[in-house]
Amino acid sequence: MSARGSAVSPARAIALEVLAGVRERDAYANLLLPVLLERRRPSREDAAFATELAYGALRLAGRYDAIIAAAAGRPVERIDPPVLDVLRLGAHQLLALRTARHAAVHQAVEQAREVAGRGAAGFANAVLRRVGERDADAWTALLVEGVEDPAERAALATGHPVWVVRELDRALAAMADGGGDLLPLLEVDDAAPPVGLAALPGLADRDALVDGDGLPLRPHRLSPIGVELDGGDPGRLPAVAEGVVRVQDPGSQLAALALTRARPVRRGERWLDLCAGPGGKAALLAAEARQGGAELVANEITPARAGLVERALAAVPGAGPVETGDGRRFASGDRRFDRVLLDAPCSGLGALRRRPEARWRKRPEDVPPLAVLQGELLDAAVAALLPGGVLAYVTCSPVIAETTDVVAAALERHPGLRALPTAPVVDALSGRRLHDAERGTAAQLWPHRHGTDAMFIQLLTRD
Numbered sequence: 001m002s003a004r005g006s007a008v009s010p011a012r013a014i015a016l017e018v019l020a021g022v023r024e025r026d027a028y029a030n031l032l033l034p035v036l037l038e039r040r041r042p043s044r045e046d047a048a049f050a051t052e053l054a055y056g057a058l059r060l061a062g063r064y065d066a067i068i069a070a071a072a073g074r075p076v077e078r079i080d081p082p083v084l085d086v087l088r089l090g091a092h093q094l095l096a097l098r099t100a101r102h103a104a105v106h107q108a109v110e111q112a113r114e115v116a117g118r119g120a121a122g123f124a125n126a127v128l129r130r131v132g133e134r135d136a137d138a139w140t141a142l143l144v145e146g147v148e149d150p151a152e153r154a155a156l157a158t159g160h161p162v163w164v165v166r167e168l169d170r171a172l173a174a175m176a177d178g179g180g181d182l183l184p185l186l187e188v189d190d191a192a193p194p195v196g197l198a199a200l201p202g203l204a205d206r207d208a209l210v211d212g213d214g215l216p217l218r219p220h221r222l223s224p225i226g227v228e229l230d231g232g233d234p235g236r237l238p239a240v241a242e243g244v245v246r247v248q249d250p251g252s253q254l255a256a257l258a259l260t261r262a263r264p265v266r267r268g269e270r271w272l273d274l275c276a277g278p279g280g281k282a283a284l285l286a287a288e289a290r291q292g293g294a295e296l297v298a299n300e301i302t303p304a305r306a307g308l309v310e311r312a313l314a315a316v317p318g319a320g321p322v323e324t325g326d327g328r329r330f331a332s333g334d335r336r337f338d339r340v341l342l343d344a345p346c347s348g349l350g351a352l353r354r355r356p357e358a359r360w361r362k363r364p365e366d367v368p369p370l371a372v373l374q375g376e377l378l379d380a381a382v383a384a385l386l387p388g389g390v391l392a393y394v395t396c397s398p399v400i401a402e403t404t405d406v407v408a409a410a411l412e413r414h415p416g417l418r419a420l421p422t423a424p425v426v427d428a429l430s431g432r433r434l435h436d437a438e439r440g441t442a443a444q445l446w447p448h449r450h451g452t453d454a455m456f457i458q459l460l461t462r463d
Contacts, residue, residue: 007110011046012089015053016111019085022058022357029058029356048231052192056096057088058356059190063159064091067139071130072123082115083124090128095139101132158186163364164349171398171454172446176438181448188448189352189359195229196220196249196452197237198280200287203244203316209237222430222450223250224257225284243315248280249354251396251445251452256284258425258443258457259341259392265292269338273298274327274381277305279312281343286319297337299323299330331380338389342381344374344406346397350454353447367401374406382414382462390420391460396453398444403456407442416463425459 006013014036021027033054037047057064065076068087076084090108093099105128112124134142143156151169155162165186172179197217199206209227210217215236220226228250239245271289276282276298289296296319300306306324313319327342347367352359378393385391393410395402411417419441426443427433437443437450442458 006114008107008114009046009049010040010042011049011053012107012111014040014042014046014050015057015089016085016115018050018054019057019088020082023081023085026361029054030354052097053089053092055192055356057085057092059352059359060092060096060159061088061357061360062161063143063156064088064095066143066156067091067095067131068127070142072127080116080120083112083120086112086115086120086124087127087131090124091131094128094132095136101129105129105132154183154186158183158190160186160189160352160359161362164352164359164362167349167364167399170400171403171444174400174404174439175436175444176440177436184448185446191353193353193447195234195247196253197227197229197234197240198223198246198248198250198253198284199225199227199239200244200246200283200316201225202291203287204239209239209245220250220253220451222426222432222434222452223253224429224431226250226253228451243283243312246280246283246312248284249351249453249455251350251450251455252281253284254426254429254443254445254452255343255392255394255455255457256281256341257288257429258422258459259339259390260285260288260292261429262390262420262425262459265289265294266338267293269294270336271296271339272330272337272341272381272384274330274340274342274377274384275344276300276309276322277302279309281341282309283312283316283319285341286313286316290316290318294338297321297323299325299327301326328376328380330384331376333384335384336386336389337384338386340381340385340389340391341394342377342391343394343396344377344402346370346374346395346402347399348396350396350398350447350456354453367399371401371406374402375409378406378410379413382410382417382460385460385462387416387462389461391462393456393458393460395456398446398454398456403444403458404440404442407458407460410460414462418461418463420459420461422457422459426457 021032093104109121109125113121140157144153147153151165155165169182215232216230234240273282277300282298286296310322422443423438445452445455
């Protein structure tokens with residue numbers, strides 16, 4: 001859809017196209033939106049507004065659907081999908097962005113007319129006027145009225161699937177401090193996070209980056225190489241264009257550094273990144289290997305993602321090689337490594353704040369087959385690890401079935417395998433004692449506690 005000759009703002013037109021792409025083609029919003037922004041070239045203000053509109057409406061789609069159904073007097077399944085997208089954008093403007101009611105409703109009416117005709121315009125007008133009669137808190141009170149189950153109440157209040165709420169609550173309860181802070185986690189999931197940047201060791205200087213370009217940059221409070229950007233385009237930074245500073249969540253940085261800095265590096269060590277795509281952690285490992293005189297082998301199962309890894313490693317002199325193949329093949333090979341990173345495929349429930357549509361695509365039945373795959377990959381990683389070496393099992397999910405359960409099962413299958421206390425390693429990286437990151441022998445990071453994705457990190461060794 002183009003805004004040319006349209007009464008609809010460029011930002012809103014782009015946002016609607018993102019929602020349509022996610023709905024119709026299973027597109028990923030964080031991949032589709034940059035393409036549209038490059039193609040349409042809106043003003044910086046419109047680009048920022050389009051991002052907030054699209055991501056906010058996708059994150060809170062379930063909550064907005066419940067509000068729209070109440071305002072429309074019909075289930076959302078009976079509303080034409082393109083019109084429902086328009087209503088979601090309008091609801092986000094009215095309830096989260098506090099756009100003036102007349103402006104938000106007018107834009108939605110015009111957009112509904114463009115996508116579905118005059119009747120849809122009248123319907124959008126009526127529904128959004130009802131939505132605008134209450135603020136967000138009043139709608140929350142109405143939605144949870146009579147709902148006794150705490151997880152269901154939290155799901156309605158924060159726009160999460162109920163099963164996701166239950167899994168996150170179980171994961172928090174497994175922490176050494178007992179959790180109890182579910183609502184702050186869900187609220188952080190609903191907010192736009194800062195952009196995380198990593199200054200590759202030996203190739204970029206974090207302090208020079210923070211002091212350099214005039215963008216609102218600040219050091220991350222836990223990652224020794226991490227920087228956060230609150231607004232603006234990180235691509236403006238020359239170091240990002242060169243690849244020596246990478247867009248990467250600080251939790252991913254800490255996961256990779258926990259492996260490389262768990263003990264001093266000896267020259268000649270061989271390292272393996274078992275599931276390296278798309279290459280962010282591989283680039284960090286390669287930079288650390290270069291400084292310590294180690295060699296990194298990066299493996300990725302699909303050629304397309306292996307190509308992404310190659311591009312990520314291009315900024316690190318001497319990095320490589322990149323291999324393409326199923327990581328489980330290392331279970332029967334004769335190659336052994338001093339350090340192995342297994343950043344396992346997972347549900348991704350730890351990165352919901354960065355992947356706005358993900359919470360609505362995931363299903364509880366997705367988790368058991370993932371846990372099986374994670375266990376098989378962990379077996380391969382153990383087989384590839386030299387005695388006395390260090391293995392990092394990492395997931396961007398705090399879900400117990402994908403984290404501590406997988407590790408516990410591996411410890412039973414491999415009598416010589418031992419879990420290493422991981423939270424103290426992360427403590428040393430951050431320069432502070434993180435009591436709230438301890439889960440047994442593992443470190444579990446959280447968005448609301450640590451300003452990172454919910455990364456699970458367990459270091460292991462074998463006799």
